[in-house]
Amino acid sequence: MGEAEAPPSPAVMSRSVFYDGCPGCAMERKLESSKGIPYKEFIFVGITTIASSLPISSLFPFLYFMIEDLHVAKKEQDIGLYAGFLGASYMVGRCFASLFWGVVADRIGRKPIIKFSILSVVIFNTLFGLSVRYWMAIATRFLLGALNGMLAPIKAYSIEVCRPEHQALGLSIVSTGWGIGLVVGPAIGGYFAQVTV
Numbered sequence: 001m002g003e004a005e006a007p008p009s010p011a012v013m014s015r016s017v018f019y020d021g022c023p024g025c026a027m028e029r030k031l032e033s034s035k036g037i038p039y040k041e042f043i044f045v046g047i048t049t050i051a052s053s054l055p056i057s058s059l060f061p062f063l064y065f066m067i068e069d070l071h072v073a074k075k076e077q078d079i080g081l082y083a084g085f086l087g088a089s090y091m092v093g094r095c096f097a098s099l100f101w102g103v104v105a106d107r108i109g110r111k112p113i114i115k116f117s118i119l120s121v122v123i124f125n126t127l128f129g130l131s132v133r134y135w136m137a138i139a140t141r142f143l144l145g146a147l148n149g150m151l152a153p154i155k156a157y158s159i160e161v162c163r164p165e166h167q168a169l170g171l172s173i174v175s176t177g178w179g180i181g182l183v184v185g186p187a188i189g190g191y192f193a194q195v196t197v
């Protein structure tokens with residue numbers, strides 16, 4: 001009688017198949033060929049995470065002076081109320097748009113969303129600094145939060161660019177960059193709070 005054919009060995013079954021023109025296949029091929037830590041990608045992750053967290057906290061040291069200079073508060077006791085609305089407007093914008101940016105990043109890719117978010121941070125932080133009315137400051141902070149959909153895609157990117165044994169390092173770089181931005185932001189804001197020209 002004929003012998004049954006032996007099942008393929010695990011080494012043969014685990015071989016990856018790559019297709020030309022497939023971005024996911026290119027990333028998998030790169031991960032299989034490189035065994036070390038992807039330093040270049042991790043530096044990018046760290047810098048972009050810092051850039052995303054700086055706008056959150058950098059305004060708090062000068063916020064009181066800004067509200068005072070905008071002459072929106074009738075009494076000095078009201079400055080805290082207006083400062084609270086201005087400080088919260090970033091996170092309100094982020095709250096409304098975070099789900100949207102996650103869906104868009106899944107559809108068109110993470111890199112375009114990260115690039116767009118970096119551009120929006122530069123533009124709307126600059127416009128916030130040039131605000132001469134309270135409503136302009138609120139609008140630019142809200143748009144800065146709404147158009148900065150970087151955090152979820154950068155976490156996913158930090159996992160995708162490295163092998164499984166380095167994924168914890170990638171996520172810790174995101175957390176560390178976030179913490180650095182939240183610490184350095186108030187220092188920068190405090191330094192430039194009352195610059196004498």
